Amino acid sequence: MRLALAFLALLLPAPGAGADADSSRANIPAYRAAVPVMGQIRLSGSPADRRLIEALESGFASHHPDVRFSERLHGPESTLAAVYTDVADIAFMAREIREPMERMAFEWVKLAKPFSVEIANAGFAIDRPAHQLAVYVHQDNPLQALSLPVLEAIFGARPTRGVRKLESWGELGLTGDWRERPIKVFGPELDSIDALFFRRTVMHDSRKWNPGYREFASADALFDALRKEPTGIAFAPFVFHHPDLRVLPLSARENGTYYAPNRETVIARTYPLTRSLTVIFHRPPRESAPPAVAAFVRFLLSAEGQAIIESESCYLPLDGETIAAQLRRLGT
Structure with a gap:
């Protein structure tokens, strides 16, 4: 499953997207x-x-x-x-x-x-319970974007969206030294509201999480662990910039359009984790x-x-x- 760099042309906001959003709110x-x-x-x-x-x-x-x-x-x-x-x-x-x-x-x-x-x-x-979530990887990770079916195959033990369980970065199309590296999965505590939302939205409400999932009581602790682990991936509250980490654009389906979390994509509901x-x-x-x-x-x-x-x-x-x-x- 290989992700082409062509996705970059599909990221929002596209030209005129802000104007469209303003027009919608004018109604x-x-x-x-x-x-x-x-x-x-x-x-x-x-x-x-x-x-x-x-x-x-x-x-x-x-x-x-x-x-x-x-x-x-x-x-x-x-x-x-x-x-x-x-x-x-x-x-x-x-x-x-x-x-x-x-x-x-x-x-x-x-x-x-x-x-x-x-x-x-x-x-x-x-600081608010209702905050947008993002998916993070280490800045050294060459992965460019993910779809929700692939995300489920990483975080879930029994994927339901047609993508088999993924355990190595090579299975996502990464090559060279990354090909054999295992995917290490991080996230908030499984009984947290953030995990509940992720489970419903990404995993079709399945409670069968990846058995290697590492839970963290705070976003700061999670970010610190991911910063030290280049093979890790995590979902956590969105922050506009975090040293050594990158936010991945997401698509609701395979071969769909990838959207980064921002004001325009949230209001338009095109960001899949809105x-x-x-x-x-x-x-x-x-x-x-x-x-x-x-x-x-x-x-x-x-x-x-x-x-x-x-x-x-x-x-x-x-x-x-x-x-x-x-x-x-x-x-x-």
């Missing part, structure tokens, strides 16, 4: 207060998102002054529980839901699935969300709400197509 609708809403909206979330949540509350209150807010910002691990224990109306999720435990807990209590709406793309702030930020609330089947909750979520998906999200710098806005899909999901 995001302005918020209109269709009907007056009042009462209290109780939010749960992470203390790291306090400033953003308060800015969104303030923006919404300018349209609906009779709505009051309260917050329970105790951290990402308690955010969803606050909704199914009825101490919050909306969970401002700073990470993916833990499957199956959190979903099952929600269903057991509410007798309904948690209802989620995407409100932003994860950004590049490594993560999103969601809000979750209780909406029984065949029923509408409470009026105040629905109005607040519509505000988050408006041009004004997205501008507030973007201004806080920790997350990236959605494009117009994704906004439209989320509004349809919400039922507006």
Whole structure:
């Protein structure tokens, strides 16, 4: 399986990509207060998102002054529980839901699935639970890019995407001294949210990891180990520059287009490991969300709400197509 250098011509951003992204965001609708809403909206979330949540509350209150807010910002691990224990109306999720435990807990209590709406793309702030991930190799490694099927064949014990398990760099087309070198696999702890996302996105939710997978409790420890091991490969939070390491562009499929993680490819959802930020609330089947909750979520998906999200710098806005899909999901 050989990766041609021709992939370099396919990397984004392509000419005009930024203009296309700006055009897509220009199509995001302005918020209109269709009907007056009042009462209290109780939010749960992470203390790291306090400033953003308060800015969104303030923006919404300018349209609906009779709505009051309260917050329970105790951290990402308690955010969803606050909704199914009825101490919050909306969970401002700073990470993916833990499957199956959190979903099952929600269903057991509410007798309904948690209802989620995407409100932003994860950004590049490594201190936030919702951050973009990247695949790293040592700077001496000549590998230029990877597809998700190949990535699964490296990190998984039983690949499902049609690529057999890969154990040496020669099997990826590297030659010379690299041909016989074994692939050493690094990553975050397997019960971490980052590993959960990677498992779902790359490995079709398989729990059969490469038995040689080395777990690290922190990104710094992982980066330090990879820097000392030229035959290693790792997935970890994206950082804009790390000495001695390179970020690999990725493709969702074999022989596809390879994309590096950046603002444009995340907003366009062309980077295959793009993560999103969601809000979750209780909406029984065949029923509408409470009026105040629905109005607040519509505000988050408006041009004004997205501008507030973007201004806080920790997350990236959605494009117009994704906004439209989320509004349809919400039922507006």
